[in-house]
Amino acid sequence: MSMVTLTRIPMAMTVPMFEYDFMRTAFVAAGIAGVLAGTVGFFLVLRGQTFAGHALSHVGFTGATGAALFGLSPLAGLVGFTLIAGIGMGAFGEKLAERDVAIGMILSLALGLGLLFLHFYTSAATQATALLFGNVLGVDDSALLTLAVLAIISLAALAIIARPLIFASLQSELAEARGVPLRAVAVAFLAIVAIAVAECAQIVGVLLVFTLMVGPAASALNFSRRLGLAIALSAAIALIEAWGGLTLAFYTDWPTSFWIVALSGSVYFVSLAARRLAS
Amino acid sequence: MSALRFDKATIRLGGRDVLSQASFIIEDGEFIGMLGANGAGKTTLMRAALGLAPLAGGSITIFDQPVTRGNASIGYMPQNRGLASGLRLSGYDVVASAAIGARFGLRWLDKAARREIDWSLDQVDARELARRSIGELSGGERQRVLLSQALLGRPRLLLLDEPLISLDPSHQKAVVEIARRLREELKITIVFSAHELNPLVNAIDRVLYLGAGAAVIGPVDEVVTGPVLSRLYGSEIEVIRVKDRYFVMAGGVDVEAEAHRREHGHEHEHGHEHGHAHPHSHGHDGSHV
Numbered sequence: 001m002s003m004v005t006l007t008r009i010p011m012a013m014t015v016p017m018f019e020y021d022f023m024r025t026a027f028v029a030a031g032i033a034g035v036l037a038g039t040v041g042f043f044l045v046l047r048g049q050t051f052a053g054h055a056l057s058h059v060g061f062t063g064a065t066g067a068a069l070f071g072l073s074p075l076a077g078l079v080g081f082t083l084i085a086g087i088g089m090g091a092f093g094e095k096l097a098e099r100d101v102a103i104g105m106i107l108s109l110a111l112g113l114g115l116l117f118l119h120f121y122t123s124a125a126t127q128a129t130a131l132l133f134g135n136v137l138g139v140d141d142s143a144l145l146t147l148a149v150l151a152i153i154s155l156a157a158l159a160i161i162a163r164p165l166i167f168a169s170l171q172s173e174l175a176e177a178r179g180v181p182l183r184a185v186a187v188a189f190l191a192i193v194a195i196a197v198a199e200c201a202q203i204v205g206v207l208l209v210f211t212l213m214v215g216p217a218a219s220a221l222n223f224s225r226r227l228g229l230a231i232a233l234s235a236a237i238a239l240i241e242a243w244g245g246l247t248l249a250f251y252t253d254w255p256t257s258f259w260i261v262a263l264s265g266s267v268y269f270v271s272l273a274a275r276r277l278a279s
Numbered sequence: 280m281s282a283l284r285f286d287k288a289t290i291r292l293g294g295r296d297v298l299s300q301a302s303f304i305i306e307d308g309e310f311i312g313m314l315g316a317n318g319a320g321k322t323t324l325m326r327a328a329l330g331l332a333p334l335a336g337g338s339i340t341i342f343d344q345p346v347t348r349g350n351a352s353i354g355y356m357p358q359n360r361g362l363a364s365g366l367r368l369s370g371y372d373v374v375a376s377a378a379i380g381a382r383f384g385l386r387w388l389d390k391a392a393r394r395e396i397d398w399s400l401d402q403v404d405a406r407e408l409a410r411r412s413i414g415e416l417s418g419g420e421r422q423r424v425l426l427s428q429a430l431l432g433r434p435r436l437l438l439l440d441e442p443l444i445s446l447d448p449s450h451q452k453a454v455v456e457i458a459r460r461l462r463e464e465l466k467i468t469i470v471f472s473a474h475e476l477n478p479l480v481n482a483i484d485r486v487l488y489l490g491a492g493a494a495v496i497g498p499v500d501e502v503v504t505g506p507v508l509s510r511l512y513g514s515e516i517e518v519i520r521v522k523d524r525y526f527v528m529a530g531g532v533d534v535e536a537e538a539h540r541r542e543h544g545h546e547h548e549h550g551h552e553h554g555h556a557h558p559h560s561h562g563h564d565g566s567h568v
Contacts, residue, residue: 159385160383160385161383162385163376163379163380163381163382163384163385163386164382164383166376166380167376167377167380167381170373170376170377171377171428173357173358174356174357174377175377175380175381176331177331177348177353178349178355178381179348179381180381222367225367225368225372226369226372227368227372227376275367
């Protein structure tokens with residue numbers, strides 16, 4: 001039995017979903033992670049580093065399972081590992097972060113190690129499913145507080161580096177000439193990405209982090225050619241998808257992650273059509 | 280006062296001296312065409328002036344001041360291979376990102392920044408173009424929008440790195456004309472690097488030719504000659520002049536056109552700029568002249 005089915009939502013269609021404590025908590029958690037993922041994800045897409053973000057989530061899996069194995073909090077392991085990996089990736093320079101094969105290898109290695117940790121960890125199946133596919137309904141109050149604090153710190157840090165980050169993402173040579181410290185910006189950004197990935201993994205799981213980090217951002221860039229509008233749109237789309245997924249899950253009893261992925265995919269394909277029509 | 284002065288400057292990259300004890304002086308207000316074979320150090324020279332390439336010897340001064348990173352008196356236009364051509368953001372937002380992107384901290388586009396951006400776009404007649412998505416512009420149009428960024432902050436020296444690359448002849452002409460006009464109207468110094476001399480020859484004051492680690496500056500007639508170029512290319516070079524067009528030939532091959540053609544071949548591999556006129560039709564391969 002997996003965690004997802006264990007925390008299945010009661011089929012109480014007549015009861016409004018906000019009557020339930022866990023639903024209120026899940027809405028807040030999904031909202032926080034959605035806004036963070038949509039915002040940070042926008043820059044990830046702008047920089048063409050989506051694959052790096054994907055890899056970070058897999059490293060997070062290793063961290064979470066490893067932490068669980070040693071009796072530590074999986075959330076701490078998840079955040080810690082993604083953060084270290086993100087900073088490492090940034091420190092090795094843009095070149096490495098863009099090298100698909102190297103990242104792919106790290107990604108597989110991380111997932112393999114995670115599997116090994118699970119092998120030694122007894123209550124493996126529930127833990128694994130929750131990590132891989134998310135378990136927003138299982139978020140408790142202390143985890144919620146952690147998510148909120150990390151999100152605020154990340155968004156504040158992003159606001160501070162946003163201008164040089166955009167400049168460096170669009171025109172790195174010119175930015176360098178104007179005195180932007182490219183390496184420092186890259187490292188700081190990937191650290192922020194790591195936090196966002198860890199938060200996202202709580203909601204949709206490490207395998208589906210793409211759906212909230214990349215889907216809304218890519219859609220927003222299709223809908224708008226204005227930078228500020230596209231960032232706001234990306235955050236809004238991610239938020240609506242996260243909340244929409246939860247609502248649909250409540251009324252259908254299907255997994256939340258499935259619905260978020262379905263919404264994210266649908267919005268993306270609609271945005272592709274909209275872009276084609278606009279041009 | 281000199282705008283840019285290299286004094287016995289040596290720049291070493293990867294164990295090779297790209298420039299070896301190179302000395303030249305560019306005066307304030309000059310329009311300089313910078314030429315040289317691929318790898319002769321045109322980009323490196325600009326990066327050195329921007330403080331991005333370390334000096335192994337000698338000195339570089341900008342308006343009599345030592346080189347610093349982020350020097351506000353220099354406007355730079357890199358070759359911009361990094362800018363995704365599929366990018367859907369508006370040209371205005373790309374220029375704006377450069378205008379307020381150099382410093383940390385949350386900052387919105389205020390009135391002063393908008394005025395500065397509009398001014399820069401107006402200088403290259405790109406205010407209307409900038410409303411469109413940067414990825415939808417033609418090569419020549421995109422080049423104008425990007426060129427406006429070099430004017431942000433009203434610099435006194437423009438370093439333009441190969442602005443003509445992969446442009447067809449009519450767009451090349453337009454870009455050179457804009458540079459010439461900027462020099463006239465803003466009284467700024469321009470260093471304009473190119474593969475070929477001919478598109479520039481009527482606009483520039485002097486030519487800066489790089490090769491074999493050396494730099495030679497002077498009037499076109501004195502620099503673009505067989506003996507000087509033979510030294511810079513390290514092989515026998517013959518210069519043929521037909522009216523105001525120059526053909527730099529090595530063993531019967533037009534080396535500038537050849538370098539240009541290779542660059543275009545490279546572009547084509549990436550599928551860019553199809554449908555534009557090819558350099559073969561420039562009419563500088565002897566038979567047309």
